[in-house]
Amino acid sequence: GAGVSQSPSNKVTEKGKDVELRCDPISGHTALYWYRQSLGQGLEFLIYFQGNSAPDKSGLPSDRFSAERTGGSVSTLTIQRTQQEDSAVYLCASSHPLLGDASETQYFGPGTRLLVL
């Protein structure tokens, strides 16, 4: 597709349930990132995938959060046993680190708005 896409656009769940959020990066982009944006807060880095390298998981807030990227393209962020503080917008971005001047420019998807009741 032309840009980064994410699904679902909105998700309402009950505390304790698991959720899966999906990201389709821009075709050909080898790097993929997940961020979380809570109300009134800056974007918080969660995890980074680059090609076939081991992901950088240093931003994941707890072991309830995990992510995988299949075939170097689509990624899924899973939150287990959701808590109310997990309510936020989850943004995915992709980039092509080998191209041009602004080679690390990250292009963002529209995000998934998660509300945990």
Next chain:
Amino acid sequence: GQNIDQPTEMTATEGAIVQINCTYQTSGFNGLFWYQQHAGEAPTFLSYNVLDGLEEKGRFSSFLSRSKGYSYLLLKELQMKDSASYLCAVSSDYKLSFGAGTTVTVRA
């Protein structure tokens, strides 16, 4: 750790100029980005600075001083559609660390 500071809010009049400052203290530096984010939408790329100096792109310019850990985004000839949040982000090791964003309100 990463520390990126920018003002929370700014208000300006249509047609005017606004300057959004960003100061940073980070471990590692691969460049500084500015993004624009309208309410309920994804951040969109505005500018990228990796060398000291001014980068101009139409009505928007961005400045960087690496020795001072300082950048600014200059918005000229403000239009109502420029009302948005402006995010300063520092890249290190390919990760972006964001400031909390500056909400700019343009008044008629």
